[in-house]
Amino acid sequence: MLCSALRRNSLLPLFETCRLRYLLFFSSSSSSVAAAAAVGGTISPEPHFMVEYLVNSCGFSSSEAAKFSKRLAHLRSTEKPDAVLNFMRSHGFDGASIRKVISLNPVYLCCNVEKNLVPKFQFLRDLGLSEPDIVDVIENNHTILLLNVHRSIVPRLEIWESLLGSRELVLKHLKKTGWFFGSSIEKTLHPNLKFLRDECGIPEERVSLVLRTSPNLIARKLESLRALVVRAEELGIPRHSKMFMPILRCLHNVSKETFEAKAELLRSFGWSESEFCSAIKKFPSLLVASPESIRKKMEFFINEVGYVPSLISDHSYLLKYSLEKRAIPRFRVLEMLNTKGLGTRRGKFLYYIQLSNKKFMEKIVLPYKEKVPELLDIVRVAGAYEGNEPFYLVLEEDEKDLADRLTHI
Incomplete structure (x- = not known):
């Protein structure tokens, strides 16, 4: 009993010492918390070391780095990020390209270079892509970095070749068109193709x-x-209409809000709902034209040419032509010929606006250049004539005509 008491007495000072330390620690901590609260709220945890790394090594802003570092909180060193950045830089990625890819998925900094990156870059090189091409591919279809070459990339390449008709076209879209290559064959491509073929009856x-x-x-x-x-x-x-797929393509690129805004704009010029739908059937790309472009063209054809809105709806292809490069100069040329008693009826403007630049020059401008030299001034302002020989204004549809013409000058 005495021994027990002695043991208790000998342990008591040690217990009191530990208790004192405990109270001092939490008293100090409580004071710190209270002090922090007094100057503005909660205590923020120390930022993860990857925040500073993303700023210094990748060029992100502090706010961007703080956001992206959340996906990298498990990292305990910069070994993998260093290897990934060195690999990307050695394969043609500049600072902007690296930031774009990492911002899309910061976890790419955790890739194993030899197992994840090297095989994909080698596969893309084997397809005939140059180093700048590969940079474009990764920027636009970065999910390739997450896919297995044999299990995922090769099957996707094969199905897209069958859909687009050639590997060259697939590679072109890989470099320019974002996101499409990451789509699952089983969950997305096959169900969508089956829907269009079987339920909609659209030929492949x-x-x-x-x-x-x-x-x-x-x-x-x-x-x-x-x-x-x-x-x-x-x-x-x-x-079953041949225009159905082109309409789908245009609707795919236009939100409902934008679609309604364009419909309302055209209704403000007097188009009915049926006239709007009729115009879209004839010229689906009207859906993707800018509202300002549509407004200017409608005003020109109504106020200058004198067409009623219903006629423009019936011939909605009018709205595809550039005002400055085609519609206005051709209308001025025809007006000038009319004032000289050499022109054609205004109604034929529908015909003349569709002519290629070469044919318009040969049929309308050049035969009258001696009698009405002002015609050359009109087309020269539009960039269609230079010196003593016709210099054709280049539009996409006229590039072949231009090449043929210049060959014989």
Whole structure:
């Protein structure tokens, strides 16, 4: 009993010492918390070391680095990020390219260079892509970095080749068109193709023709694609129509809000709902034209040319031509000929605006250049004439004509 008491007495000072330390520690901590609260709230944790790394090594702003570092909080060293950045820089990525890719998915900094990056870059080189091409591919379709070459990339390449018709076109879109290559074959591509073929009755060749310019159309979620089909049908376009897929392509690039804004703009010029739908059927790309461009063209054809809105709806292709480079100068030329008693009826403007630059010059301008030299001034202002020989204004549709003409000058 005495021994027990002695033991208790000998332990008591040690217990009191530990208790004192405990109280002092938490008293100090409480004071710190109280002090922090007094000067502005909660105590912020120390920033992760990757915040500073992203600022210094990648060039991100502090706020960007703080945001992206959250995905990298598990890292305990910069070994993998250093290896990834060194690899990217040695393969043609500049600072802006690196920031773009890392901002899309900061976890790329955790890749194993030898296992994850080297095989994909080698595969892209084997496809015939140059170093700058590969940079473009990764920027636009960065999910390639997450895919297995044999299990995912090769099957995707094969199905896109079959859809677009050639490997060259697939590679072109890989460099320029974002996101489409990451779509799952089983979850997205096959269900969407089956829907268009079996439920909508659209032949695969029509689908393929549109996908050659807009591959992202088939990469939408199935529910989204169904909604797009409904919007096309609301315009009065039957699924079996040859215009159905081009309409889908244009709707794919236009939000509902933008679509309604353009419809309202054209209604303000007197178009009815049926005239709007009729114009879209004839010229689907009207949906992707800018509102300001549409407004200026409608004002010109109504106020200057004298067309009623319903006529423009019936000939909506008028709205595809550039005002400054084609519509206005050609109208001025025809007006000038009319004032000299040499012209044609105004109604034929519908015909003359469709002529290639070469044919317009040969049929209308050059035969009258001696009698009406002012014609050359009009086309010269538009950039269509220079010196004593015709210099054709280059539009995409006229490039071949231009080459042929210059060969014989």
